[in-house]
Amino acid sequence: MKRLLLILVCIVAIGTAKGQNVLLEQDPAADTTTETIGPNLRDFFQTFYGYGNFIGTNNPATAVRYTSYHLTAGIRYKRRISEYYSIGTELAYTNNTYALKQQPSKQVPDSVLHKKERLSWMYMGLSNI
């Protein structure tokens, strides 16, 4: 009870205390810096990611389930070389995972049927753009 009373007193005290109420505070130095990295500037870093599903008719021997997916993420660097052109490179991680349908016609990677079976390929690559 004493503790509750103390908390209440504190709350009332905070509510009635008047201090300096700063309405506007600005540091102009931060507004006058020259950016060198960003869209359309000389150097530009960009992260990207993507997710996709496989579509189309499956070969009965390699049929995949809807839970199969393609996942990619990476970082891209671009350097502006003229008004209209840039060159750059990107480092990307890609994961292609195929959830195989367990059906009698299955042949990949073998004809043995399981409760669940997945094949995954992971890539890490550097490419130029």
Added chain:
Amino acid sequence: MRARWQAYCTIVLIALLYSGFVSAQSKFRVYFKDKQTEFNPFTYFDAKAIDRRVKSGLSLTDSTDFPVNQSYINQVSALADSARPASRWFNCISVFTDAKRAADIAKLPFVKLVQQLLPDYPQPLCSYDFDTTIKVKNLKLMDAQLNMLGAAKFKDKGIDGKGIRIAILDAGFPTVDKNPAFEHIRNDKRIIATYDFCKNRESVYDFNSHGTMVMACIGGRLNGQNIGLATGADFLLARTESPGYEIYSEEEYWLAGAEWADKNGADIINSSLGYTNDLYFRHQMDGRHSIIAKAATMAVKKGILVVNAAGNEGDGNWKIVASPADADSVLTVGGVDPYRQYHSNFSSYGPNRNLKMKPNVSAAGTVATMGERSVTVASGTSFASPLTAGFAACAWQLNKDWKNTDLFDKIQQSASLYPYFDYAHGYGIPQAGFFIDTVKSIAPTFTVSLPTQGTDSTGNYSGINVKIDSLHFNVDWKLKDRLLFYHIENTKGYLDRYYVIEVEEENPLYVDSNELKKGEMLRIHYRGYTFEYKQPD
């Protein structure tokens, strides 16, 4: 089936060919080496333009006023698909052509430079009966937006901007030709000229209603209620802005509009627009990069007062003023809350990249104005600017012998915070009383206990304490009467930090003087009085 496929292929082929044709057309700005030398200013300019030049001590035979050589225009136009109006101020013309013909243009002996520009985009149309009721809350807001400028002082003296010609460069003026808020202007035939630079035609009474609202903030009047201050001014209306897109061409339209305004005797240009990240980087906001900032500077050199909105980027990533508000000689106007009278969060901050103070002054950033059909509440520095342009017209009417630069200085000096300033409010809100009443010295509203050396344990300067005078302290006052401003100016003459605080106790501010570097200036402003303290070297 086969025929259908052939039709599809043909359509795709035509589309590809057409897109190739379109992309082959680029826009170029062509600068000429010299100009036409025969020029009679008395036949070329409106009489008011001549008067302004004489008053400003400007030559009537300035080469920047000479027309562009028509032969040059014809020869360049012959190598282009279309051309924009030529600029006499910058002796250039913009044309649409392909790269090969641009190279041919560059080889012409009278061509100094050919610059490739970004392309334009088409603009949508818009349409528009009038509800002349002014709701009580809107009436209150109209009063607030004018009273904060001291409008009653001008009104009592019968000052309404008469004889001052104001050019408005905006995005369209739908219904201005029939809107009851401008009836007094139409009846007196005070819309002197109009031109749509985006469409190359005279009518400006369509497209975006932004211009209509802006014009109302300068000289509108509805049911006897003034919306702006300059209800007696003359007007030149130019559409230079294509809503929806920010394109380089708009800057050229603005340039053409400014030259047109100059030719037609404008004393003041109001421009409630600005260009930011679509076309520029923040570090280019120095008044020297954009053609619109150069055009605004040139207009000022021709004796015109250019009033421009600071921009609405204060709460966005861009944050700082837009162009042409970045030009040193442009009177840049920030937005304040009409009741609280301090910075509206959307109003763009200064300084410009030359570290010159921007905005220069402030006015209401939220207004009640006349829209296309009815009274509406609008927010943005777009409306603070015309309120100030109307104010400037009244001040100029009182002092017709002043040059534009004199007026610029006097408007700053009249402002509510002067000599205090910051990069959110400039010198504050211009006051009509400055131009009407005898200027009296303001008695201190607070006292400051200055630091004395060696009073603390480290031997350094102690703190600076502010105590509000009892006559000027009342917690029940409205917030606008309890605002304390302070800043720290470095030895190079620009601000390192600035603040606005709400006074809730008699000792609202303590500044640790150890935080001030040698030679730095601390300025404190409260209720009209400014105190300065310079840290000893």
